[in-house]
Amino acid sequence: MNKVIKALISTVLTSALILTGCTSASTASKNNEKKDSKTKVGFIYVGPVGDGGFTYSHDQGRQYLEKELKVETMFKESVKEDKAEVQKVVQQMIDQGANVIVGTSFGFQEGMLAEAKKHPEVKFLHCSGYELAPNMGQYFGRMYQMRYLSGIVAGLKTKSNVIGFVGAFPIPEVIRAANAFTLGVRSVNPQAKVKVNWTNTWYDPAKEKDAALALIDSGADVIAQHQDTAGPQQAAESRGVFSIGYNTDMSKTAPKANMTSAVWNWGPYYVSQVKAIMDGTWKSEKYWGGMDANIVDLAPLTAVAPSEAKDAIEKAKEEIKSGKSKIFQGPLKDQKGNIKVEAGKVMTDDEMWNMNWFVEGVEGTIPEK
Template identity: 50%
Template sequence: MRQISILCALMAAFLLCLPGAASAEDLKVGFIYVSPVGDAGYSYAHDLGRQAVEQMDGVTTSYVEAVPEGPDAERVLLNMSRKDFDLIFATSYGYMDSVIKVAKRFPEITYMHCSGFKRAENVGTYFGRMYQARYLTGMVAGEMTDSNVLGYVAAYPIPELIRGINAFTLGAQAVNPDVKVRVVWTKSWYDPATEKEAALSLLDVGADVIAQHVDSPAPQEAAAEKGAYSVGYNSNMAQFAPEAHLTSAVWNWDNLYPEIAEQVVQDTWESQDIWAGLNEGIIGLAPYGPMVPESVQAEVEEAKAAIQNDELTVFAGPLKDQDGTVKVPEGDSMTDEEMLGMTWFVQGVIGTTE
């Protein structure tokens, strides 16, 4: 019996040494963030996902925050890769080329890049259909505005943000056809002072609801100071402006990151593009503020269910651009490829795409 036990132990040890038979007991997972983690915002939402991975048996995680896009990102990726990490999440669009470059040197490591489009055998991409949540928050804003002017503080004029602004506008127009959405670009993912200044400039020209696609809660605070309403992004921002905050479009990375880590452990991971939405729980809405009437909440929840049941398509025709040119005819809807490459604003948006 003792010989059989020893033999079984040796066989188990041999199997664990086989390629692809990694155990969670030695799984090292790294995360790279473009902004400080803080207590709200984009990197905070990703870090909640990291914490969920950390809870897995035998898994260790670490992260580097406030890593600028460009050469610094490549340096951090190289440093992490040299430390024998098994799985690395690079969580900002501008890390894309650095990920591809470094991944070629470390084919044994699995890399996941958020919001990008370049993949390799050991590089996958992932993002969420945040435009669905944006549409719903637009509905809330459209119902709550008195001036019919909504402000939107946004980082960079890239398809991801343009798509979100358009979805927000369409949601608002679905309940209030008179709504206009004014956009100000900050040209930065995280710059609280500039974000607040941009929000104040929108409030000064009549906006009474401020939405955002930037990382800090500064736009929420600006709205609260001026007695306006606000819509947050990335994580629930109610704590920063409780009297102003209507809801937030939020990321739920804890519903994805452990699944990817488990795939690496089980050697079932394959390079692919993940673009998940409301049905997968990757995106959602923060709780409604107490100022949002129950009738509005019910209306938004009905639209949410319709999106989940494929009864409501956000980018369905007829859709016109700012100049009145038909971009999506009635009866048609945009393909994923068209949405991912969106570079034009819908009617009702005031601002430029550059």
């Protein structure tokens, strides 16, 4: 009888231990699952963080995201716009636990799309592109609004009526920027022209500076840019002419030249998207916010800006906000004098997004693909 009782006690104890072990393993598994499900965001940058330009503006947004939502982030600087390279960086981030990937340059699109298809469980946000997937959205801002406003400043300042514009690549994003800037210039100074000089690079301070110097040598007394660094601003400062910055407030890099800058404010967008991902309400979309969404802005006018610029900008701002001014509204001619937008018509978002022609007043060419 004692042997039977002992056997029963032994069986009960063994079963309890087995059940306890299963419970612990299950709990550990759930805890790990919970830990793994935490939102971790990886940012891919085309240039170095400290450049004070485009990459810097996105990194400010990343830091804002961390502060507001307390999520973990990581980033990789100076990634080449190469499909294989982008895929490699994305995979490394996913291996490190990232479940949201943010690509901040147009040329990252192909690599990000390929990885989005491979990793349906990961959400992808791509800046300035057009490809969508169920788990990949596109985002940008209506920077052309700020380009127009900064063009007003340049148009009022120029004495030579020649303004230089250093452009990165001849793609719609940059063409649209040069056009909106020119429309702003000519809204206050119909005699002025804008000369475009391409660098075919997003990030090359020396090359950007040289492009600006060439424009100054051709008569430009104001330099604007669609580039990632302050190279063009520094060129203007070195030659005693004036400048309009881009991406971030560039007044400190060229205090004697810079009049204002068209700037990005990515933080609120990143917070809204990551919060939606965390809440399970996120949907793939093409986002294109404007000044009403606070994603684009104009840096404060500096002491070297023309005195009449403040009132002119405020008036133009109100017209954009009210809808009276759409900027790309007819009649609009191209640089050869052909009507591209009839009077009374407004360019659609799709037409603006695919813009491949220069408006009247621009001097420069768009290379054929």
